[in-house]
Amino acid sequence: MGNTFLNLALLIIFHFSMPTFSMKLTTILTDQSALLALKDHVIHDPENVLTTNWSASAPVCNWFGVSCGSKHRRVTALNLTGLGLVGTLPPHLGNLSFLSLLYVRNNSFYGGLPVQLSNLRRLKYLNFGNNSFSGEIPSWLGSLTELRRLFLGQNNFKGVIPFSLGYLSKLEFLYLFGNQISGSIPSTIFNISSLQEIYLSYNMLSGSIPSVPRDLLLLEVIDFTSNNLTGHIPKDMFDHLPNLKGLYWSLNLLSGRIPASLFKCKELQMLSLSYNQMEGSLPIEIGNLSMLQYIYIGRNHFEGEIPKQIVNLTLLMAFDCSHSNFTGIIPQEIGNLKNLNWLNLAFNNIAGSIPPQVFNISTLRTISLDTNQLSGHLPSNMGLFLPNMEQLYLDFNHLAGSIPMLEGEIPEGGSFGNYSIESSKGNEALCGAARLHVPNCKTRPLRNSKAKTKLILYVALPIASTILVVALIIIILQNKRRKDKLPTQEDMIPLGTWRRFSYHELRQATDGFNDSRLLGNGSYGSVFQGTLPDGTIIAVKVFKLELETAFKSFDVECDVLRNTRHRNLVKVISSCSNDINFKALVLEFMPNGSLDKWLYSNKQYLDILQRLNIMIDVASALEYLHHGNATPVVHCDLKTNNILLDEDMVAHLSDFGIAKLLCEEASMIQTMTMATFGYMAPEYGMEGIVSTKGDVYSFGILLMEIITRKKPTDEMFAGERSLKSWVIESISSSLNQVVDPKLLSTIGREYLKVKNCALSILQVGLECCVELPNERLHMKEIVTKLKKIKVTLLRDMERVR
Known part of the structure; x- marks a missing residue:
């Protein structure tokens, strides 16, 4: 208590000992002088905005980024957002005594904030975000008592958050994220009853989370992501936050249980607590948060069963409780979450079978159930009920039988490097490389099972003729489009001097595409170094046409590079596609490699x-x-x-x-x-x-x-x-x-x-x-x-x- 009074006393002394430029007689000429001083402190103006527009020969109120009040004709707003300016802020800005808005976001201003800015007592909106300001966040900011919005994010501020910010009684938005701020979160910040959003993420804050007082009713977002915060979340933290919508506390060192007070926040839409050290169970009261859309609580030490009450979260789109110690079974009630598109229960100790209700969620795109104790069989027709499924992870369980109804090409490399014939049993529609002992992708095997035969007879045949006609039309159009899209002298990228190359020329330039000329191999082609008769060195990308996707890759590169031109994109000199068996791009050679x-x-x-x-x-x-x-x-x-x-x-x-x-x-x-x-x-x-x-x-x-x-x-x-x-x-x-x-x-x-x-x-x-x-x-x-x-x-x- 003594320290609080001492700090308040120091702030008052500091406040009244500051030089007060606003007490001097100031005019629009004062404002002009202050802005010209700012212009002099800018060492780089890439758009020449200040250079050409800020001139003493023109009225200040007509300058770019400057607004004046209709009554006093004094500068009330200065907005220089996103001009790429490089420089420092001069102390003269403290003379803009009528200023209510100061925005210099998205520039390259550096150095500290001049103390004279504390004279801007009318200032309501201050945005210095995304610059290179450094030093400590000044305590005199607490004297700008009219401030509604304070944005200092994405800079190089160090030190601690000054307690004096707690005296900004009208503050609504506080953005300090993306700095190098350390120390603890001062409890005084939560004394601001008007506060709506607070972003302190991506700093080095430590210590525990302070309690929230009873009158903080407007707060909607609290973002403490990626700090070093420790300890338990205060039990009464959320008792008086009825408007809370977003809680972003991932990537910290928080421990203990989820406090019961959280489940009073009926407006909560985002709950992010992943990558912490929290424990205990997921309370059944989670079902009270009917507005929840995202739950990220993975990478903790939670245990117990997943509560059935989750069925009440009808708006839920993502549920991640992976890498914890959850046990029990998957509640069949999850099947009622009709908006769910991401379900991640991986790396737990969940047992039992996968309830068939899960496969009634047509919106699901990703299901991660790997590394659990699941058993039983999968429904043979699950593919019919998951039309949007793209990712399915079931490995490291005790499931029996095979995964049915998979089809398409088995990829090469990556996660499929160790793929074996055992992995594809029961999936006759899969195709791929010969080493996998599956059919070549250009052929389609017959399906022998009775169920699939019935499916063909009763579902496929009635529409087969229609599909066949449509497919033929598409093939014809695609072939025509492919021919039409082959680059010509007229439509290829207008880079450099155009010339045509034949297959023979490129073969000669690369010594027959000799391995000694190989610069690199990619998924769809190989790149060779070539030398033309006039000594010009080129790079030749030859597409692997044995891969069907290489045709598309060639077309895509031509599409992209035909319509783009930039000094940091590899330049295409020409192309060669003399026949259907050879396609190549001739590229500018890069002597220093990759x-x-x-x-x-x-x-x-x-x-x-x-x-x-x-x-x-x-x-x-x-x-x-x-x-x-x-x-x-x-x-x-x-x-x-x-x-x-x-x-x-x-x-x-x-x-x-x-x-x-x-x-x-x-x-x-x-x-x-x-x-x-x-x-x-x-x-x-x-x-x-x-x-x-x-x-x-x-x-x-x-x-x-x-x-x-x-x-x-x-x-x-x-x-x-x-x-x-x-x-x-x-x-x-x-x-x-x-x-x-x-x-x-x-x-x-x-x-x-x-x-x-x-x-x-x-x-x-x-x-x-x-x-x-x-x-x-x-x-x-x-x-x-x-x-x-x-x-x-x-x-x-x-x-x-």
């Missing part, structure tokens, strides 16, 4: 600046693909092998064989094409959902790989451990354990600069890899973040010198 080769070579080395430049190059390419075309392009297979380096070490994104084009009406599509394991976004791997946010996730994994020099498929990542979880574990403890030792081989102050830069990049990577796609960054934001990290690195390196 990023994979450089990253994992013992003879070659990339320093922190080279790695950062490569990241910016790739991010720029993705930004162009996602936002620079009328039809957005999703690459779908981002990895180090698909990033090539030219003679100047500029990165170029390549291999668009499984890329997807999104029509204007759709921000996402679904596919059965699988990308590379380890880089895939969860919604891609589980549901086949393709969107630009999937590329963002893969890019986040790529950032972590480049900094750690660890592949996401490294043998150290097994079971529950992944590259992402390893980075999360290490980033808050000892960064030395996760960063590539080669990067930290410097000494003195340069070592600290490299370490800080690596930490900033890893934080961006984690922001790209959040579980929910809508919470991931856009590529435009990522480019801005990486560029500001580069500006900071160069500035710091210059100081070291």
